[in-house]
Amino acid sequence: MNRGRRSGISGLRAAPLYTAGVQISAKVDYGVQALLVLATASEPMTVEELATDQRLPGKFLGVILNDLRRAGIVVSHRGREAGYNLARPASEITLAEVIRALEGPLAQVRGLRPETASYQGAAKHLQDAWVAVRASLRAVLEHMTIEQVAKGEFSPEVAQLVADPDAWVARRLA
16 A cells, blocks of 8 residues: 655655654754763764764764754864764753754744744634644753763653653554
């Protein structure tokens, strides 16, 4: 069964219906993996070492680390001690900060911030729903640090979400 739908261009198919939704990009996933390694490292690590450790594409990881450096999340060193370190303690770097540094706002509606969306008629309260979605993302991502993830020590609220068996069940269109 083909779940894709036809686009307006002959022969091309749009993304399958079941892939839409909040997604963690490879860029964010790889960036967080690298930060977790750096959080446990005792000395600077090169892009190559980080890429090998986590089996990540080196060139792409280099771009990601440059973005994280510009955002003040990591620092780079040249010379004998070449490589990357966290710019501050892992306990002070949140997942929300990493996502914003690599991808921009946590939640957008048609490329705009939810508070700028405007609806009328039957959809007049839709903006409230989008703002609530952003608030729920913030409630987790702004309070979860690289240190917590590295240690697997989450707040009681996050631990409760992870412990809920329903959180592990994938949902798809019928």
